[in-house]
Amino acid sequence: MEPIVAPAPPKSAFNKNRRVSDLLQSQLKHFQHVVHKQGMQIDPALARDLATEAGAARYIATITREIRAQSKPAQPQSSPIALVRPAPGAAPQPGTIQKLAASAPPSSTPSQPRPAAKKSKKSAAKRPKR
Amino acid sequence: MALNRNLPGIQALKHVVVLMMENRSFDHMLGALKAQNPAIDGLTGNESNPDNTGAQIKVQPLAEYQSQLDPDPNHHFAAVNLQIFNDPQKGPPLPATMQGFIKSYFNQQQNTSHSHDILYYFTPDKLPVLTTLASNYAVFNRWFASIPGPTICNRAFAHYGTSFGQVSMDVFYEGKQYKAIYDRMLAANHTCKLFYYDEASSTMEVVNLLQNEPAIFGTFQDFLTACNKNALPDYCFIEPNYTDHDAPDGSGEAIACDQHPDHDVRAGEQFIATVYNAIRQNPSLWPNTALLIVYDEHGGIYDHVPPPACTPDGFVAQPTDTGTLDAFHFDRLGVRVPAILVSPWVQKGSVINDVFEHASIPGTVTDFFIGDYPNRSPREIATNTFLGNLSLNTIRDENDCPSFAVQKS
Numbered sequence: 341m342e343p344i345v346a347p348a349p350p351k352s353a354f355n356k357n358r359r360v361s362d363l364l365q366s367q368l369k370h371f372q373h374v375v376h377k378q379g380m381q382i383d384p385a386l387a388r389d390l391a392t393e394a395g396a397a398r399y400i401a402t403i404t405r406e407i408r409a410q411s412k413p414a415q416p417q418s419s420p421i422a423l424v425r426p427a428p429g430a431a432p433q434p435g436t437i438q439k440l441a442a443s444a445p446p447s448s449t450p451s452q453p454r455p456a457a458k459k460s461k462k463s464a465a466k467r468p469k470r
Numbered sequence: 471m472a473l474n475r476n477l478p479g480i481q482a483l484k485h486v487v488v489l490m491m492e493n494r495s496f497d498h499m500l501g502a503l504k505a506q507n508p509a510i511d512g513l514t515g516n517e518s519n520p521d522n523t524g525a526q527i528k529v530q531p532l533a534e535y536q537s538q539l540d541p542d543p544n545h546h547f548a549a550v551n552l553q554i555f556n557d558p559q560k561g562p563p564l565p566a567t568m569q570g571f572i573k574s575y576f577n578q579q580q581n582t583s584h585s586h587d588i589l590y591y592f593t594p595d596k597l598p599v600l601t602t603l604a605s606n607y608a609v610f611n612r613w614f615a616s617i618p619g620p621t622i623c624n625r626a627f628a629h630y631g632t633s634f635g636q637v638s639m640d641v642f643y644e645g646k647q648y649k650a651i652y653d654r655m656l657a658a659n660h661t662c663k664l665f666y667y668d669e670a671s672s673t674m675e676v677v678n679l680l681q682n683e684p685a686i687f688g689t690f691q692d693f694l695t696a697c698n699k700n701a702l703p704d705y706c707f708i709e710p711n712y713t714d715h716d717a718p719d720g721s722g723e724a725i726a727c728d729q730h731p732d733h734d735v736r737a738g739e740q741f742i743a744t745v746y747n748a749i750r751q752n753p754s755l756w757p758n759t760a761l762l763i764v765y766d767e768h769g770g771i772y773d774h775v776p777p778p779a780c781t782p783d784g785f786v787a788q789p790t791d792t793g794t795l796d797a798f799h800f801d802r803l804g805v806r807v808p809a810i811l812v813s814p815w816v817q818k819g820s821v822i823n824d825v826f827e828h829a830s831i832p833g834t835v836t837d838f839f840i841g842d843y844p845n846r847s848p849r850e851i852a853t854n855t856f857l858g859n860l861s862l863n864t865i866r867d868e869n870d871c872p873s874f875a876v877q878k879s
Binding site for chain 1: 492493535536542598599602620621622639640641666668669670671672673674676677680681684685687712713714715716718723725726730731732733734736737739740743869870871872873874875876877878879
């Protein structure tokens, strides 16, 4: 059976300046809740730039990295090649995103059965009271 | 019905992978398949909704990949009430007529013509990946969102078998009475992982799972690597990319592939194809992996099947939460969504008519990997499980199982 072609979207489909949707606004609120709860210190400029998908993504990447850093040593992360389109002639993103990439945590390996002792004390201490 | 563990496909099964996409209804994505297979409960072409002028508007095969459903169709609880019951404030005992979709979309822009777009659906040629998988494996005629509401509470059902009383996008904390499927798996010495696309897209489960259990997460690249290295966890849940953004490693543009309006549907097609190919092309993985592709909720887009009643969840959302005059007892399901079960042990062209919802995911995974586990929500305990559809006595021939060429942009 010949492979069936899955067509690519046109370049015009990508719009990182698209206004954030209701879904992303909610996702941001959940991240902001965690930031507040954990007392994280976030670059105020990063925390203000949340109107577009690119801005939301930068903020979310920062918090995700911070949370995951609690349980893992740092290691560069690569993006899935098949769905990432290299920007022709594009320089690395300025400012925050470069710094974020430099501090990216590891590409993880599949999880092993997790003994309770593996859970970090810090993480466990942050578990909400119910 | 108890799973027949003597089935060859069940004896071979080692991995269950769930890919949950965003915000498309069954009829919108798969409704046109009825013309190819009458057993699929899709569209005849005569389904209609009244618009604000009173004119009856029929469904049309005019769905576009992008720019058609902008603004994002409302799918909060009250709007879905209007879509299902033709009344934004009252639900049952009003009949579920599915006649309020155009009215609901009209409310957002007061644009009569544009409000008709909510009835548009794709033809199979425009969705070669999803429709090929639906035609070649098993399509669910009756998989419904767990709640007639938005994303986060619906996704919670896939993780916990309940939303702990939530019907909205608000922050919630998991109740200690019901553990997430990942906690259950790990406690039973099984491996599991929740793969988000990358850190810039991350997860919708930040408050509970990511915050407290970051080690259970990985990236989509990790998923692909695990497939290549025959190191796939027993249970995998995959989240798509929710945003257009620059890849965190500076390698280029990462396009949103969640299919949430107004993201390009083709990027989601490619994402589904990539997940499928990663399993299908590995001969060590393909015979022992079941892949479920499912959408979290309908996103305000038309479907013609009235959602059924279900076992009450034990929680109650008050009218202040639902935005209607009624409290909600979690005793009826949300709008129908696309769902496809993929495995070489599934009969080609299967159509599954039993009722499923997202609590079926932890229900199925628990039943298969763990067995008896009483501390689950009433909804999850009552739900159907889906692995019994791996029912063939012999595995399908390689040439009988499609593969996809993911076109580079």
